[in-house]
Amino acid sequence: GAVVSQHPSWVICKSGTSVKIECRSLDFQATTMFWYRQFPKQSLMLMATSNEGSKATYEQGVEKDKFLINHASLTLSTLTVTSAHPEDSSFYICSATGGWDYGYTFGSGTRLTVV
Amino acid sequence: SQQGEEDPQALSIQEGENATMNCSYKTSINNLQWYRQNSGRGLVHLILIRSNEREKHSGRLRVTLDTSKKSSSLLITASRAADTASYFCATDNYQLIWGAGTKLIIKP
Numbered sequence: 001g002a003v004v005s006q007h008p009s010w011v012i013c014k015s016g017t018s019v020k021i022e023c024r025s026l027d028f029q030a031t032t033m034f035w036y037r038q039f040p041k042q043s044l045m046l047m048a049t050s051n052e053g054s055k056a057t058y059e060q061g062v063e064k065d066k067f068l069i070n071h072a073s074l075t076l077s078t079l080t081v082t083s084a085h086p087e088d089s090s091f092y093i094c095s096a097t098g099g100w101d102y103g104y105t106f107g108s109g110t111r112l113t114v115v
Numbered sequence: 116s117q118q119g120e121e122d123p124q125a126l127s128i129q130e131g132e133n134a135t136m137n138c139s140y141k142t143s144i145n146n147l148q149w150y151r152q153n154s155g156r157g158l159v160h161l162i163l164i165r166s167n168e169r170e171k172h173s174g175r176l177r178v179t180l181d182t183s184k185k186s187s188s189l190l191i192t193a194s195r196a197a198d199t200a201s202y203f204c205a206t207d208n209y210q211l212i213w214g215a216g217t218k219l220i221i222k223p
Contacts, residue, residue, distance in 0.1 A: 044158075044203070093158065104148065104205075106158040 002028050004096050006107025013084055013114055021079045021110045023094030030096035033077040034104070035069060038091040050077055084114040121204055127220040134191045136217040138204030139184075147180055149189050151200045152216070158203070161189075194221045 003026040013019050023033060032051050036044040050056035050071035058064050066088075068080040077096070081088055093109040121138045128134055140147070149161045164171045164180045164187065171178045177190040191198055201216040 095158075104160065106150075106160065109158075 002096075002098075002105040004030075004094065004105045004107045006094050006110055008110055009108060010111040011113070013112070015085055015114055016083055018080055018082045019084055019112060021081075021092055021094070021112075023077045023079070023096065023107050025075045025096045025098075025105070028096075028098050028105075029074040030077070031074065031098055033071055033094055033096045035067075035077075035079050036093045036095070038093065038109075044093065047079075081112065084112070086114045088112065089114045121202065121217045123217055125218040125220070127222060128194060130194055130196055130221050130223050132194055134194050134198070134219055134221075136189045136202055136219070138187045138189070140187075140204075140206045141185065142206075144182075144206045146206075147178075147187050148205045149176075149178060149187075150203045150205060152203065153200045161202075191219075194219075196221050196223050 005024045005026055007022045011019055032049060034049050035047045037047050038044050046059050047062045047067060048056040048058045048069050050069050052071050052074045056069035056071065066082055068082060069077065071077040077094060079092060089112055091109050091111050094107040095104045097104045121136055126134055126136065144166055146163050146165045148163045150158045151161055152158050162171060162173050162176055162178050164178050166182055169180055175192045177192070178187060180187045187204060189202060199219060199221045201218050203216045
């Protein structure tokens, strides 16, 4: 079945530094990738949608300059949290699809802790 | 506001019993999906039902979709302790919109 690899699974970084999270589709071409954020005991919140080769579409309230998304190929999307602060600590999950009728495959998530 | 809304918010049942969770949504959809999330882990896709389907089965899972009522239900039969998790429905209208989830606890 379709597999999405997300890396790293957890990261601790100092306030003010940047962190990059990778999301790779291993056995299918992901025309669209999504990035979500989840706070404890809350539902997923869609942050942005990215299509290969084009700029990501950010949801209202999500800072584009803070959460940089790059989807340079059909198998790789990256989310960079720039100048991270403790309030950015959260669980970030990516998902990928090869088309709307194929369902979505999720990465295993990245737990980011900013100290 | 979120497209999908699950109820109940939490459900606790004995092992072996059936668990039913419901999901309502607001606009037209291409498909609806159910996911499971174990605490602190990523999401696992359970089942996808298309807008022209009314019922779908996968192992101990049974999903129904009523597009006239904009609702779906997920039934887990003969529950097991390993089914303890949060369950989310997600509707697709070119992107996933998530509900808040149902926390299911199976008591041994």
